[in-house]
Amino acid sequence: MALQGRKSRELFQRALKVMPYGVNSNYRYFSDEDTLVFSHAEGPYVIDPDGNRFIDYRLGWGPVILGHGDSFVNSRVKEAIDHGQVFAATHACEISVAERIIDLCPGVEMVRLTNTGSEATMHSLRLARGYTGRDLILKFEGCYHGAHDHVLWSTANAKIDEVGSLNQPRAYKGSIGIPESLRELIVTCPWNNREVLADQLKQYEGKIAAIIMEPMLGNGNALMPDPGYLEYVRALCDEYGIVLIFDEVKVGFRIAPGGAREYFGVHPDISCYAKAMANGYPIAAIAGKKELLMNFGPGKVFQGGTYSGNVLSTAAADATLERMQSGEVHRQINRVGTMLMEGLSEIFTRHSIVHHLHGTPAIFNISFSQDPPKDWRQLLENANFELYESVIMYLAENGVLREPFAIEPFYLSAAHRDEHIHLTLELFERGLKKVLEGSYLTKGILPVDVDF
Numbered sequence: 001m002a003l004q005g006r007k008s009r010e011l012f013q014r015a016l017k018v019m020p021y022g023v024n025s026n027y028r029y030f031s032d033e034d035t036l037v038f039s040h041a042e043g044p045y046v047i048d049p050d051g052n053r054f055i056d057y058r059l060g061w062g063p064v065i066l067g068h069g070d071s072f073v074n075s076r077v078k079e080a081i082d083h084g085q086v087f088a089a090t091h092a093c094e095i096s097v098a099e100r101i102i103d104l105c106p107g108v109e110m111v112r113l114t115n116t117g118s119e120a121t122m123h124s125l126r127l128a129r130g131y132t133g134r135d136l137i138l139k140f141e142g143c144y145h146g147a148h149d150h151v152l153w154s155t156a157n158a159k160i161d162e163v164g165s166l167n168q169p170r171a172y173k174g175s176i177g178i179p180e181s182l183r184e185l186i187v188t189c190p191w192n193n194r195e196v197l198a199d200q201l202k203q204y205e206g207k208i209a210a211i212i213m214e215p216m217l218g219n220g221n222a223l224m225p226d227p228g229y230l231e232y233v234r235a236l237c238d239e240y241g242i243v244l245i246f247d248e249v250k251v252g253f254r255i256a257p258g259g260a261r262e263y264f265g266v267h268p269d270i271s272c273y274a275k276a277m278a279n280g281y282p283i284a285a286i287a288g289k290k291e292l293l294m295n296f297g298p299g300k301v302f303q304g305g306t307y308s309g310n311v312l313s314t315a316a317a318d319a320t321l322e323r324m325q326s327g328e329v330h331r332q333i334n335r336v337g338t339m340l341m342e343g344l345s346e347i348f349t350r351h352s353i354v355h356h357l358h359g360t361p362a363i364f365n366i367s368f369s370q371d372p373p374k375d376w377r378q379l380l381e382n383a384n385f386e387l388y389e390s391v392i393m394y395l396a397e398n399g400v401l402r403e404p405f406a407i408e409p410f411y412l413s414a415a416h417r418d419e420h421i422h423l424t425l426e427l428f429e430r431g432l433k434k435v436l437e438g439s440y441l442t443k444g445i446l447p448v449d450v451d452f
């Protein structure tokens, strides 16, 4: 099975000669025949060089919240770039973006802009370490917080037999090249497990600077926190003087206009935002309490970036956030997302397949095990994704694209319409029937470095 048409293949052969594995981010490589190549995108579609059009539920792994090439955002970007790109100085659009974030996200008092989610989490952790004078970081298994050395541990593609026992988790190093000595600075914990978290905090009392967490597992099948779990983590952070960081890079401005703070009603000390805040333009934000953020500054915690707050990205963010302030964007996403979630669930029920829905209409996924998984370990140990991944491949061959790697969620945008959802559901059921009766056989495709 090959996803590439003739022109895609030709382009990718060129790419293979000049870029490692032909990609600029490891996860984009599937195989020499299946790696996706696109020429352009519009609304809910991505289009390949052979002219094949796909309804897109990957949305660049989350950023495209309004739809590809949104004309409102692009017109503001076009207007802005005629007046220069970077000034190494403050400009009006940065201020407007910060004001909109403060308006949308409950409890946020100040904002520092960066360029990527990885930068936002990296600087947030330094801020927490500088503020508390402590060195250790606690993160949860299955959460991804970017590509830097301090957080690339026990992410969703860790080897389940190398993460220690549930009660004594061991951090799994996510890449060769990360210094072994950094292991001493990272404490890992299973998600949704109150006892192990309480034990870890007691064991490392006075040493942990920050707990960093995805408030829902955007990188682990969109698993949700158990009721009261985020409140529990918040209370423990207060008790132990630990800075609580919500990494909202995937869910910020997606699950609600005010992200996890609005959706769950729990306020961390810092939220890291990125993807959906500018509809695909590169920008990120560290947002939180003034008392904490004011520790960024001369002679205090270092934060810097040549392109931070650049004209193009801030114009895009300003326009995207302005659209969100009306509420209309999320009403549309929630409507079509709910249709898709419920429609898929009905299909599985009709075919007597035990399944569980996770997440919210804007970012959701399905798992297949008797009991709903509560954490990354249970997800990997009990869930059977083979059937699902085969149907995903059938969809891809028929013009509907979601991530082939099963635990990556579906993403919805405001450009998805009822007709896209109907077509997706029709094709999904057709594909499922074929896979169940054995007339469609494919192994599915996974990113090659799934084990690193």
Ligand SMILES: Cc1ncc(COP(=O)(O)O)c(C=O)c1O
Pocket (backbone or CB within 6 Å): 061, 115, 116, 117, 118, 119, 121, 144, 145, 146, 147, 214, 218, 219, 247, 248, 249, 250, 274
């Ligand atoms: C939750 C989370 N945090 C951080 C990052 C890193 O963001 P970036 O790829 O912009 O560096 C990602 C990327 O997918 C993410 O999902």
